[in-house]
Amino acid sequence: AVTDPRHLFDANIFYPERYTLAYSESMIVQSAMAAPLLWLGASPVLAYNVVLMVGFALNGFVMAWILRRWTGRCDAAVVGGMLFAYNAHIFTRLPHMQALHVEFLPLGLYAWDRMLRSPRWKYAVAFGLMCALQALTSVYLLVFTLCAMTAAAIARAQEWLGARLPRMVPLL
Numbered sequence: 555a556v557t558d559p560r561h562l563f564d565a566n567i568f569y570p571e572r573y574t575l576a577y578s579e580s581m582i583v584q585s586a587m588a589a590p591l592l593w594l595g596a597s598p599v600l601a602y603n604v605v606l607m608v609g610f611a612l613n614g615f616v617m618a619w620i621l622r623r624w625t626g627r628c629d630a631a632v633v634g635g636m637l638f639a640y641n642a643h644i645f646t647r648l649p650h651m652q653a654l655h656v657e658f659l660p661l662g663l664y665a666w667d668r669m670l671r672s673p674r675w676k677y678a679v680a681f682g683l684m685c686a687l688q689a690l691t692s693v694y695l696l697v698f699t700l701c702a703m704t705a706a707a708i709a710r711a712q713e714w715l716g717a718r719l720p721r722m723v724p725l726l
Contacts, residue, residue: 555582555585555586555589556589562575562582563575563576563580565578579652579692579693579694580690580693581651581652581690581691581692582690582691583655583687583690583691584605584609584651584652584655584691587604587605587608588601588602588604588605591604602651605651606648606651606654609651609654609655609657610639610640610644610654611639612655612657613635613638613639613644613654613655613656613657614635614636614638614639614640615635615657616635616657616660616661617631617634617635617638617639617660618631618632618634618635618636619631619635620660620661620663620664621634621635623664624664624667638656638660652691652692652694652695653692653694653695655691655692655695656695658684658685658687658688658691658695658699659684659688659695659698659699659702661680661684662681662684662685662688662699662702662703663702663703663706665677665678665680665681665683665684666681666703666706666707667706668680669681669722669725670710670713670714670718670722671713673714673718673721673722673725674725675725677725678725678726684699685699685700685703
């Protein structure tokens, strides 16, 4: 990514085929988190463990922050953040780094909520950015994110299908 970003997806699998990293989880976000540690000479095991712990922290912090904004309650935010960060699904997927970083899903839902409440370009850009970051984290989680966004759109259809529809379509 640093020396030759044009060939980022040319992984060393299935050589000489090009773009082979796209056949698997690219984990670009996790790699960007680990890169400074590796550049400083840290071992890959340390980098993995730091990125693992950062995933727990980001998941919990992001969900707690959003729940605090939605509910106005610190206790609900702390409990919700802990449940989101430390749950059975996460603990059964510890070897799968791509499944541990779900922090962009709630941020995408929050951006969607803000866009419904006040259709503006900044919320549309935030929504698109969160979906893109989730895609660079895990393609599987992108599918879950898009399913969650679809469910959120259906659940709140009355807010965007009425008079706001002409303002929402260009944003989407």
